[in-house]
Each structure stands twice: as structure tokens, then as C-alpha cells.
Amino acid sequence: MSRDVKALQYRILSALLWCVCLGQNLMSIAPRAVLMAHAAHFCAQVLLITTYFLPIKIVILLGSETVPAYLPAPLKALDQTALIIGLGLLTVILYAFYLGAGFMASRYSRTGARALIDGGAEPARLKTQLALAARTFSRFARGLSDAMFTLIVFCVLLYLYPSLLAIGLAYSMLAAAVLIGLNNRSQRVHAVLCRHPLTVADAFYSMGFLAAFAFIIVDFLCLTPPHLYIALIALILIRQSLSRLKVLTQDILYLNTHAPSINRMFLALHPTR
Template sequence: MKLQHHIRSTLGWCLSIGIKLLRVVPFTTITVQITTLASQFFLLLAFFLPLKVIILLGSEKIPNYFPSAFQVLKKNHLIVSLSAAAAVCYVLYLLSELLIAYRCRQGARALLLRSAKLNMFENQEKIAVYAYSRFTRAMAAALFFVISTMTLLIIYPKLLVVVFGYTVLATLLCITAYNFSPKAQVHFQQNHSNILNALSATGFLLSFFCLVADFLYFPHQRIFHAVIAVLVMRQALQRLTSMVQDVVSLRMQHRQINAMFFQSQPLLEQRQNNQQLECLLSPSSREAWAETLMGQAGVDTSNGLQISWHQIDAVDVYAFHITVLDNENPQEYLAKLFGNNIATLAEQERLLLKYQPDLPSLKWLGHYLLHGVDCHLFRLNGHKKLIRRQIGDGVVAINEQLLRCEPARELILRFSRTRPYLEQRLDRNIIEPLRFVCSTPEEADKVERLLDSFELIVGRLNDLPRQIVSLDITSEALLVSASHQYQLSHWSSWRIEAVGSNWPVGEKERLCKAIEAARSQRPSLVNTTTDDIVLSAFMYSFEKFLLRKDYPAALRLLDDILAATEAEKPQKVGQESIK
């Protein structure tokens, strides 16, 4: 859509919103308009009067261009009076802003009550107050610009011609650039606030230079009018810029605003479109981009290829099974396309696969860009999805391999700078609610014992080696190779936690066996007790239950947590008695 069409539709939308506000809450809206204008007037005086005081401080007497009413006062008295007036104006400005905020809350609540709808999203009233406040301020800014225009027309019409000429020229240039340059269109959409501020500052400087040239080459008697004109012009351009910024910001949320303020309009969520991705997903274009991808990976596709959908069970990730035909040995690949709104997840997967090659993962062949869309390519080796009875074994097998995998130092450094570990997230405050759901004295006693051991638990978790934890272990992401090796096809969501984290708590015996097996392959586990790793596994699940408010499930873990926590207490007590 061309920019002028955007402007026309936005003006129509603003007109309908303005009529709605004046019809439903007229007194509140008019009050906010008047108060906002008064606020801007007081702010203008609060900045204007100190300039006069500075001029008086630097002169021996009251300048002749000051109003005649000031000439009868003594210089010191005038300085004190203007300084006091500036302070009073600033106080009135602050009081006006408080009144505006109060009336905006009232107006927004009245509009929500009038629409008589269910809550459509979180913080609805807060968003309504924000929208009402910004729109009424935009209306006041437009009115202030009109009043400023009339003031300039009276005291300095030449300057008004320059300002209007520049405004029209800048608008036409922006429309032309937006309509005919895709790159400029992207810049306008992403940096409209900076562009508007730059245009406003440029307009002020251009107008100021014209004013200076006018006074240098043409006779003028009242310099006081020029000072007022400069201040009014600057404030008018600032208000015009803020008005456009407010309207653009509100227009981006027009679906929510329409749903909140208009009874007949439900909340319509806009689906995010990615034309390049949708084009790649189209069946008619799959073979073309698959050949391009294989060519970038150095795979010969002269004998043809076959493409089929591969369900990955991840939001906005689209996977395809690509079979490159060969007379003797067809080759299988998995290509994953990532939507633009989850580019961070694609980057996380690349980072993990780059620094951690010994993961239970498909062989990663690299990252490629297809028309700006992130694509990860993997090699399949007769991999199949698991049947239902294999899923439990697959989850345990993946965790066993992660238990034996020493995280790369680079990953540990990056994660520790970004996210807290399990022991850093644990807090007494999330355990306290367990006291309220205990139904027997035995349960209450277990909770108290856990709280008494809290520092000990945190310390033991902190001393454990680290391991990579995958949050993508789902039935769709689990695969089994032709050699019966379980592997994951998706690694976008991963963490680094204390070793043992994310182990299925129902498989405690298999965890103990896995720990013994891992010690022979991972030196950092040699001096780590099995109870500490078991404690980590149960505390990781314990935290998840607490965050989900599943307190009965959390209570059921207390026996195992306390058993692992208190396993070494007698030994430590004996050592302390020997000392």
C-alpha cells in the first residue's frame, strides 16, 4: 500500500476514534484537551521566562524591546518576579500532568464500561488508559499546532510560510521515497521516530536561518516578536512530531483499540505474514528451493529428489524429508525452515551444534539462507520416528547421552552470562506455599525439613558439574537410527543446568545406573556422589511443579528429595565430632 493511502486510512480511523471519545466521554475528553493545552503553555513559559532572566542578568538595565509594562519595574524586582513566575509555571505544569493522568484513567474506564465486553487480553485496562491518553494528547498536539499557526500568522507571517512550505515539501519527499524505494520503505517502518525527529529538527534550523536572514537584510523594529516566534515555532514542530508519532504508535495497535472502544468490533488478531517463507512452503516451489539447498551443500541432485513433510512439533518451524535419488544408495536429509519471528531459536540451535558436536543429534550439515529464510540441513541415516512404546526408552536414552556429554566451555560461559542456573532460581518464597496445602502433620514436617536444608541443597547443586538440558524432547523430535541409536532432530530450546537435571523422576534406578556408566566416560563425575545427582534430578522437577502450582505433585517428591539431601548428613556429623 502506498504511503498516501496509509495516511488517508489513518486519518479516517483517527476521525472515528475522536468522534467516539467525544460522544461517549465528552466532558472528560474536553477537560483533557484543555488541561493538555494549559500544560504545554505552562511548560513553554517555564522555559521562556528563564531566558528573559538570563538576558536581564547580562544587561545593565531592562532592554528596550521588553514590554512597556516591565519598564516601570526595577531590574532586580523584575528578575525575582520572572524567576518566581517560571517556578509557578513549572508547578502548574506538573499539576496539569497529574490531572491529565487522572482524567485519562476515568475516560478509559468509562469507554470500557460502555463497550461491555469480556476481558480480551491481559492488562486490558492499562492498555486502554495508555491508548486513551496518547490519543487525547495527539488531539491536543494537533490543536496546539493550529493555535501556534494562528499565532505565527499574526506576529510573523513570513516564518509561517517557510514552516508550511518545508512541511509540505518534506511530506511529498517522504511519500515519494516510501512509494518507489523498498529499502526506504523498510527504513520508514523500522525507524519512523528517528526520521520524524530529524525532519522536525531540520525544519526548525531551516526556519531559524530564514528568520536570521530576514533580520539581517530587512528592517525590523520588534525583536521581541522574533523571540516569541522562535519559541512558538519550535514547540509547534515538536507537537506536530509527537502527534504523528502517537498516531503511528496507536495505529499499530488499532485492532486492540477498536475491540476495546467499539461495541461492534471483536478482537481480530493479525496473522504475521512472511511472504518469502510462504512461497518456499508452497508445494509448487519446494523442488526448486530443495535443489538450490542441496547445491549449496554440495549434494548432486541430477538423478532427481523427493520431498515430503516431516512433522517437527515446534511452533513456526517447518521441516521436510528430502530424499536424493541414486541408482544404488538414495540419500536422506532433513531440512528445517525457521520463521522470521523465531530467528533467535534458530541461532540458539546453530550455536549449540557448532560448539557441541557430541550431542545425540542428527548429523548437522550447516546453516543456509533461502531467500532470507534460515534453513538448517541434517543428514538422515535411515532414521524413523518412534512408536508409542519406544518413547519412554527414547527419553531416557537421550538423557543418558546428555549425562555423559561434557558441555563446551564457550556454551557454559555464554549461558552463565545470560540465564540463572537451577540453584540460583530456587527461592524459599516459592516453597513456602507448600505449608498451606499440607493435610497431615507428616507432610508439614517434610516441608519444614526441606526448608531447614535449603542452604545445603543450594550449595550441593552449585558444586555439581554442568550438563546440557534439552527442552525439545518430544515424540515428534525423537528419532531412532537404523543402528537403533536414539537421537533428536530439534535443539532450539536448551539450557545448561546441574548434572542430572531433566531426568524423568520415575526412572530413579536407571538414573543411578546411568551415573555409574557415565563416570567411566566423563572425568568430572568421578568425585561426584550419586545422591547429589539424584537430588539435582528431583529438584529440577520439584521446581517445575512449584511454578505450575502443582503442589500435590511437588509434595510427592519430598521423600526422595529428603532422602538424597540427608544421605550424607550422618557422615558429616561424624566428621565434625572427630574434629
């Protein structure tokens, strides 16, 4: 096999470094738009995962005869039916906020794209690049928020369920090493990765969730598990973090696939950069 085929790990590193350079360019041109789009995407993710937790709490309340004693005193003072209705309404409100945060992220991505075009050497001639600039802003800001969200989830898991985090990290390193090794030694595997990178990434993260779920089962059956609610929260967190890593992978692949067009756009908009 050729040197290019064997250098999967270097191509991954090169793609990440290019994304860092892209971020530096975007931040130097429209820092406020990038940060606001990033903040909106991050808020959307936090709101979404909160709307996952609240229905579970409602189901627990529906299965209980009384309000659980571990709830805060103001909530324990409420009637159980009123508490269930209130949590249901709160879920709807938070989901509406989630949709609004997504709208704000899209809006600031378009604002950043217009700032990028208007700050160019010939803005009138380069209006055709507006769609590409908006997608670039949106994908980068979303990827940045996905990376930050995943890092925070890992820190939470380190506190709540460190053994589960260790299993997740061990799986990631082992699976990545196996994938890189197979790519470096097999032309067929390399061809599959080139043709279906998103399918391979989806399988990678899905197997990671199954590995985490299997570990929780083994932990409860044979080892020393945490409280059931802690395990449930950890499972939801790791599921959501893997989902965001999958989207992050999609965004990195998209940006690097369109890297020649993005580089030409920056060269045309800002020839002195």
C-alpha cells in the first residue's frame, strides 16, 4: 500500500489542525458571531438533554404513590399531580427554548457569513460565496460546542461514575487503534473508509454505547455499582456525548471535504491573509 493510505492517523491530525486554523481565521474576522453561534449551539444541547431527563422524572413520579423524599422541600410540598403537570409544562417550555437556541445559532452563523463577505476585497462580486460561508460558520460553531459539551460530560462522568468513563476511553483508544491498523494494512478497509466514512463513524460510536451499557450491566451484577439513578444519568450522558461526537465527526468531515472551496473563498475574500 502507498504511504498516503498508511497515513490515516496523520490525515486525522492534519484535518484537526486545519480546523484549528479555520477557527483562527473565523475568530479574527467575526469573533462575536462565532462566539454567539457557539453559545447558542451549546445552550441548545444543554436544553435538549434536560428535556430528556424531565420525562424520566415524570415517569418515576407516575410510578410512585407519593412525592419522593429526596426531592427539595419546595417540590415535596406540592401535590403529586400538580408536580407532574408542572414538570410536563417545563419540558415543553425548555424544548421551545431549545428550538429558539437553534434559530439563534443559525441567525448568528448568517451574520458571521455576511461579515466575512462584507469585509472582503470585492463584496459585491463575492455574494455567491454567502451560502458556503454560512455553512462554514454553522458547522464550525456547532463542532466547537459539541467538543465543549463532550468535555464537560466527561468531567461530570469522572465525578459520578469514573469506572464508566474509563471503560469509554479505553474502548475509544482500542477501537481507534484497531481501525487505524486495519486501514494501514488493508486496501479493502481503506476503500470502505473512503467511501463510507459516516457509516463507519456511526458504527464506532454505536458500539461505544453498547460497550458502556454492557459494562453497567456487569457492574450491577458482579461488581460494586453506584446508585441506580446515578447509573441512569451516566448512561444518558454518555449516550448524548457519543451522539454529539458523531455530529462533530460529520462536521469535521464536511469542512475538510470542502476545504479547497473554503480556502479559495478565504483567499478571494482576504487575499492578504
